[in-house]
Amino acid sequence: MIKEQIQQLSKDIFNDTVATRRHLHAHPELSFNEVETSAYVAGRLEALGLQYQRMADNGLVALIKGDKPSDKVVALRADMDALPITEANDVPYKSQNVGVMHACGHDAHTSSLLGTARILTDLKSQFGGTVKLIFQPAEEKLPGGASLMIKEGVLENPKPQAVLGQHVMPLIEAGKVGFRAGKYMASTDELYVTVRGKGGHGAQPQQNIDPVIITAHILTALQTIISRFADPKSPSVLSFGKVIANGATNVIPNEVYLEGTFRTMDENWRNDAHIKMKKMAEGIAESMGGTCEFNIMRGYPFLINEEKLTIATRGHAEDYLGKENVLDLDIWMAAEDFAYYSQVADSCFYRLGTRNESRGITSSVHTPTFDVEEDAFKISTGLMAYLAVKQLGN
Ligand SMILES: [Zn+2]
Ligand SMILES: [Zn+2]
CATH class of the missing domain: 3.30.70.360 (Alpha-Beta Plaits)
Structure with missing residues (x-):
C-alpha cells in the first residue's frame, strides 16, 4: 500500500521536481563553492519542517523519522556541485553562470532527493525507522565532499545500516534504472x-x-x-x-x-x-x-556495492518499476566519491536512466551538450523513497 502512496506522491510532485532541477541547472556552482545551492537546499528542507546540520561547509544533513517504532537508519545521498564546462545547450534553463555547468547531473540528484524528502515527510506516519538525507558538496574535486563529510561524522549519530545513492546515466533510457552488486567503479x-x-x-x-x-x-x-x-x-x-x-x-x-x-x-x-x-x-x-x-x-577509492544490500535493493526496484525496467550494469572504470561511503558502510550506488534518443538526449556526462530527459523524475523521487522504506524494513 505504501508503494501506491509513494507512486501517487511522486506524480503529484513531478512538476515541482522538474522546476527544482531547472532552477539548480540554471545556477550551477563549482565544487567547494556550492553556497547558493546549499542555501537553496536548506530553504527547501526548512519548508518541509526538517532541521538540518551543516557539514564540510556547504554540505547538509537532515533526518526524517518515521512515526512507527524502529531503530533502523538508512542514508540517502545526493551531490550538489557542477563542472567547469560552458553549456552548449539552447534550453530555457541553460546555465546562467557562464563557464560552469551541471554536466554530471548533480542538479538531478539534488532535486530528486528533495522530492524524496517531501514524499517521506508526507508519509511519516506510514513507516518506521530514520532516513538520513545527505546533500554533499564537491563530488567532482579531490579530496571529495564525501570524505570530508565522513570525517565530520555524517555516518554517525545515528549510524546508517545502509547508504543509497543514485546517479544519472545517459546510456540508459529514462524510466529505467541499473544495478551492479560488488565492485562497480574504479x-x-x-x-x-x-x-x-x-x-x-x-x-x-x-x-x-x-x-x-x-x-x-x-x-x-x-x-x-x-x-x-x-x-x-x-x-x-x-x-x-x-x-x-x-x-x-x-x-x-x-x-x-x-x-x-x-x-x-x-x-x-x-x-x-x-x-x-x-x-x-x-x-x-x-x-x-x-x-x-x-x-x-x-584519488577516490574503488566503489563497491555491498552484495546482499544491492541484490535486495534491486529486488525492491523491480517491485516498484517492474522487472523490465531494472537492468544490470557493467563495471565502469570511472571514479566517484560515493566510493568513500562504500568503503566504510554497506552501500548501493545505482543508475538512473536519463536518455531519450528521439529528443537527442544522448550526450555523455562531462560534455557541453549533456542534458537529462526530465521524464526520469517520474521515477527518481519515488523510487528512492520506496527503496528507503523497504531498507528500513517496512
Ligand atoms: Zn562527474
Ligand atoms: Zn557525477
Missing part, C-alpha cells in the same frame, strides 16, 4: 612524472642524456604493470594522456613531463602498484643516465 590516482636528462644538439646525442628516449622506455615498460603484475581477474588501467617533450627536430630537451591516470579495484594492489610504477620508472631513468620524479596524487 579507484583513481593521478600521475605527474618528470623525466630529466641533459638537453643539447640533436646531432650530438653522445653528449646529451636524452629524456625523450628514456620516457619512451618508461611508457612502454609501465604497461607491464598492467600486463604482467596485475591480477588478470581484477581490472586495472594505466593511461598517459599528456607527454610534453618540448624540443625541436634538432634539439633534445632537458626534460619530459607526463601526466597519467591509474585505476583499479583493489586497495592492496593499488598501493603495491604505486610502489612498482615509481621504482620501475626511476630505475629505467637511472640506468640510462637520467632521473625520474614520479608523483602520485591519490
Whole structure:
C-alpha cells in the first residue's frame, strides 16, 4: 500500500521536481563553492519542517523519522556541485553562470532527493525507522565532499545500516534504472612524472642524456604493470594522456613531463602498484643516465556495492518499476566519491536512466551538450523513497 502512496506522491510532485532541477541547472556552482545551492537546499528542507546540520561547509544533513517504532537508519545521498564546462545547450534553463555547468547531473540528484524528502515527510506516519538525507558538496574535486563529510561524522549519530545513492546515466533510457552488486567503479590516482636528462644538439646525442628516449622506455615498460603484475581477474588501467617533450627536430630537451591516470579495484594492489610504477620508472631513468620524479596524487577509492544490500535493493526496484525496467550494469572504470561511503558502510550506488534518443538526449556526462530527459523524475523521487522504506524494513 505504501508503494501506491509513494507512486501517487511522486506524480503529484513531478512538476515541482522538474522546476527544482531547472532552477539548480540554471545556477550551477563549482565544487567547494556550492553556497547558493546549499542555501537553496536548506530553504527547501526548512519548508518541509526538517532541521538540518551543516557539514564540510556547504554540505547538509537532515533526518526524517518515521512515526512507527524502529531503530533502523538508512542514508540517502545526493551531490550538489557542477563542472567547469560552458553549456552548449539552447534550453530555457541553460546555465546562467557562464563557464560552469551541471554536466554530471548533480542538479538531478539534488532535486530528486528533495522530492524524496517531501514524499517521506508526507508519509511519516506510514513507516518506521530514520532516513538520513545527505546533500554533499564537491563530488567532482579531490579530496571529495564525501570524505570530508565522513570525517565530520555524517555516518554517525545515528549510524546508517545502509547508504543509497543514485546517479544519472545517459546510456540508459529514462524510466529505467541499473544495478551492479560488488565492485562497480574504479579507484583513481593521478600521475605527474618528470623525466630529466641533459638537453643539447640533436646531432650530438653522445653528449646529451636524452629524456625523450628514456620516457619512451618508461611508457612502454609501465604497461607491464598492467600486463604482467596485475591480477588478470581484477581490472586495472594505466593511461598517459599528456607527454610534453618540448624540443625541436634538432634539439633534445632537458626534460619530459607526463601526466597519467591509474585505476583499479583493489586497495592492496593499488598501493603495491604505486610502489612498482615509481621504482620501475626511476630505475629505467637511472640506468640510462637520467632521473625520474614520479608523483602520485591519490584519488577516490574503488566503489563497491555491498552484495546482499544491492541484490535486495534491486529486488525492491523491480517491485516498484517492474522487472523490465531494472537492468544490470557493467563495471565502469570511472571514479566517484560515493566510493568513500562504500568503503566504510554497506552501500548501493545505482543508475538512473536519463536518455531519450528521439529528443537527442544522448550526450555523455562531462560534455557541453549533456542534458537529462526530465521524464526520469517520474521515477527518481519515488523510487528512492520506496527503496528507503523497504531498507528500513517496512
Ligand atoms: Zn562527474
Ligand atoms: Zn557525477
